[in-house]
Amino acid sequence: MLQAHALPAEPASTIVPEKAREGIDVQINGESFHHTGDPQMPLLWYLRDVLRLTGTKYGGEHGENGADLVLVGDTAVSAVTVAMHTLAGKSVTTVEGLAAGDGSLHPLQQAFIDEDAIGCGYCTPGWLIAGVALLRRKPKPDDGDIDQLPNLCRCGCQTRVRRAIKRAAAGKAGQS
Template sequence: MAQQGPTAPVPVPKAGSTPPVSKPVREGIDLVVNDKLYRHTGDKTMPLLWYLRDELRLTGAKYGCDQGDCGFCTVLVEGKAVASCTTKMEKLAGKRVTTVEGLADGQGKLHPVQQAWIDEDATMCGYCQPGQLMAAVDLLSRQKNPSDADIDKIGNLCRCGSYGRIRKAIKRAAATMKDAKA
């Protein structure tokens, strides 16, 4: 049997509406990734990480430990940080997923966390950075002024040990986001 290629995105329907269907609908899992609706018709136990990387070609989330401990594969599901390597597709029906590729506004303006990473020169090798960024976005959605201890509790690993720069970047993003709301 031929393997199916990447699922093409379709526009996200407005709340309360249903998209027109002109052909029979295949069984599957519908989810929204970076504001585009997708239907996964493959293995329901497939980890989200492999769906993102292999089927959607969104390679920002990185493979690390395959156990949800390192944070390299962190993405947001319904705004909360999750390890995509241990999150099964069957748990994502109707959910919104945001990857590092979906943080910028689409008009070229970076998310405040991304800009702070640049401003603080937080990136060393860069491998952990997509997961670090996503975990920081989650943290700042819950805590507007996190302490070093709050940031350290994120628990994402950095092979290069640039934790001091990461703390500075998260604090800069918090200040920027606070100023933007004032």
């Protein structure tokens, strides 16, 4: 025969709710996030390991090849060199956030496809971010402007990347 166990009359008074953890509020690709971990954590590891946004790549501890670029506002910055605490209240866009909400590609993404500017693909997210930042800063860039981008491509796609940036600048992405 089962016996009923008596419930305590009142909850224990020693339970104290934990204070809300302080943290860093940041917008990433239009979504709000509250980082309560190490404030010195590089943005790159927050993106890749916490949010699972793996488009931004590791390109060395100093971000020397541009594979880890993201937009902070309209400026391309190295995600491995930016600590989370410096991003409080700021807006970050990763390569995953370039496409429109309906899934349509950013004109530069389409231009990369049109010009076959994707070799192995490792550097592509950084090129896209750097290219978007350049086009926002200078809508009609010349070769010299494009040559100043910090990105490296070991597959040799630089000439196709140049054509893609110029195609997007001319408003011809998606056109034959």
